Amino acid sequence: MGLFSTASEKHTEKLRRMYERHKQFRNMLKDHAQDILDSDNFNSTKRHLQHGSKTVHDHCMDVARYSLLLNKKLGLKCNKHDLIRGALLHDYFLYDWHDKAYLSQRGRLHGFRHPGVALRNAEKEYDLTDTQREIIRKHMWPLSVIPPACREAWVVTAADKYCSFMETVGLHKGHGEGFPERMTKEGS
Numbered sequence: 001m002g003l004f005s006t007a008s009e010k011h012t013e014k015l016r017r018m019y020e021r022h023k024q025f026r027n028m029l030k031d032h033a034q035d036i037l038d039s040d041n042f043n044s045t046k047r048h049l050q051h052g053s054k055t056v057h058d059h060c061m062d063v064a065r066y067s068l069l070l071n072k073k074l075g076l077k078c079n080k081h082d083l084i085r086g087a088l089l090h091d092y093f094l095y096d097w098h099d100k101a102y103l104s105q106r107g108r109l110h111g112f113r114h115p116g117v118a119l120r121n122a123e124k125e126y127d128l129t130d131t132q133r134e135i136i137r138k139h140m141w142p143l144s145v146i147p148p149a150c151r152e153a154w155v156v157t158a159a160d161k162y163c164s165f166m167e168t169v170g171l172h173k174g175h176g177e178g179f180p181e182r183m184t185k186e187g188s
């Protein structure tokens, strides 16, 4: 009996800590990027798949979360405002890169080109700092050849690679499960 109650207390405590972390993350997003979260274009990324069943929106939220986690765990003292905004906007290319129409027009160079497209789109809507620009421009390093020049860009690059890998192997699942059927139903 004692064993069961200890296990259940541990589980409850674990859930409480998870809930607290999630609440903290949502508050940080609200403080630093409410305008991005509310924007139509950012919300339109919920209709675009990234890897596996994750939408681009899910992916960018995860990259922001893991960037903050890395910053905290490694004591990197990054500028949180730039880190969060850069992470949310790093894949702001605003098209579906799995779309056959896109592929036939632009070939298969999405990996090389999308940081530039994302940066141009983000510049149109937001007042970016140099650090945010660097995050978006270099997040695909080593494809960008020139390495990131600030710690915030290194952190987002690392978080992006980790999230992309977990999505590709199916260990991070998202809201895009059954995506093609859902898109058809929504008529998107």
Ligand SMILES: [Fe+2]
Residues within 6 Å of the ligand: 090, 091, 114, 115, 139, 140
């Ligand atoms: Fe990207």
Ligand SMILES: [Fe+2]
Residues within 6 Å of the ligand: 059, 063, 090, 091, 160
């Ligand atoms: Fe990404």
